[in-house]
Amino acid sequence: MQLSFGPEIEAFRAEFSAFLDAHLPPAETTHERISSSAYLPDWARRWQRTMFDHGWLQPGNAPEFGGRNAGIVEQFVYFEELGRRRLAQTFNPQGVGIIAASLIAFGTPEQQRKWAIPILRAEITAALGMSEPGAGSDLASLRTRAVRDGDDFVVNGQKVWTSGAHHADVMFVLVRTDPDAPKHKGISALMIPTDTPGVTRRPFPSACGENDVDFNEVFFVDARVPSGNLVGPLHGGWKVAHGSLGYERTLLWLSYAERLQEYIEDWRPITALDRDSYARLVMDNHALRLLGSQAIAAAARGEVDDGRTSVLKLLGSEAAQAIGGAALQSAGGAGLLDPTFTGYQPWHQDHYTGSWFDRYLRSFAGTIAGGTSEIQRNVIAQRALGLPRG
Known part of the structure; x- marks a missing residue:
């Protein structure tokens, strides 16, 4: 089987390739290393912002979110071209590919302005708080609790394997808000700034050694989060999470x-x-x-x-x-x-x-x-x- 694309798709590829040729920073300006999936040196921030401004960060997004309303086949050749050149789309992949996408799909205009666009423009970075010590593959078994108290949620619990949390500015966190509901139906999604009192991040190395530190365990002890940080409907976090992971797998x-x-x-x-x-x-x-x-x-x-x-x-x-x-x-x-x-x-x-x-x-x-x-x-x-x- 010989795979090929029509002239419109190849023109899209050629336009992206020309953009890379014209704007990719020279190697001598990129000396500072990436130390986690939520750490962006200045050169990486500038590059991601350039991608955003030209509509090449997430081409499937609308222009206001760093894209150009590209279809699925165009997105395919976009990633194929990055792969051919061994280029990273972003060095905060969970922020750009999952969290910003979730905010665009489920967040309010204010949440998109406050978090999605800054993440996409590399002004802030984000980490994904899903897995827990007793809830990995069975994510619906998560136990981190968020209890409504006036205009806030009070969050208590623990996350683990949270990539880049020690460098992230904000976390997208799944919490249990209705402990009496079936486990898939009592979950909500919160955006939690990592400098919130009561949030503790503890990075730890992987099997690759002490120089490869991306994972974190994150603890929440009476962390107060404004109710306006709720993404999607209350108790509707499972749909938000499923949409997030669905985007990741596409x-x-x-x-x-x-x-x-x-x-x-x-x-x-x-x-x-x-x-x-x-x-x-x-x-x-x-x-x-x-x-x-x-x-x-x-x-x-x-x-x-x-x-x-x-x-x-x-x-x-x-x-x-x-x-x-x-x-x-x-x-x-x-x-x-x-x-x-x-x-x-x-x-x-x-x-x-x-x-x-x-x-x-x-x-x-x-x-x-x-x-x-x-x-x-x-x-x-x-x-x-x-x-x-x-």
Whole structure:
């Protein structure tokens, strides 16, 4: 199968490519490193603002939100072009891709003015407070409470795995506001500034070491949040959360396809066994792109298929993990300190670089974030194959 696009779509791609050629800052001006997914050095803030001002930050948005009302196929080639150049769309991905999108979809005009536009313009950064120690894949089991007290909510509880919270200016937090309702129906969404009294952020390193600190545990002790910070209806946070994660997953598979392509380009098999593994992963990448193209075509027709999206997420994340492991095994001891990857690459999509060992360790996050592989298999079984719940 040969995939191609019509002249209008290719003209869109060419316009974006010309913008990148004309405006991408030179590498010597981007020396300060990205240290978390909510930390933006001045150069990264300027670049994101330039993207916003020219309508290239989120092309599917309206112009007032940094876009140009692009359709799903145009958004596809936008991300494809970023992937080809190994460029990050933003270094605060949860802020731009999930939180601002949620505010645009569910927030009031005042909330959009106060938070969505500043996040998109890189004036502030945001973190996503969803997971808890006892509520990860089963997000509806969350226990962080928000009790109405006059014009405020009083929040108590804990979040964990909160990426970038220690650098974020504001958090989008799911809380339980009706403990007596069914667990999916008693949840609300709040915007909570991180300097609110009673909010404590504790960053901790990942398996990749002390220099890779993005995760946080966040504690709320009698934190008072104005009622005007409620996003969407009271007790209607599950719909807001589902919309947020749905946006995250729409083109998530493409990031895995681009990562696979990068790994394929960077890995040079040595033995016959290595080459066999390499060939299987090349085929996985072709399969992922073909299935993804079918999903894009369906989305352009207005069709929604959660099962298909789950297949793409499962295949992409597990293939990225497989190629990381295979490349590390092929490299042997050299894979721990491969000089090809020790230099800092400021525009790299992952914004963290390292050895094959580092890449392999980070690949495990892909099978968890956006819905674990186990959850994806359940969705595929029930919604794609029509099997009963186990």
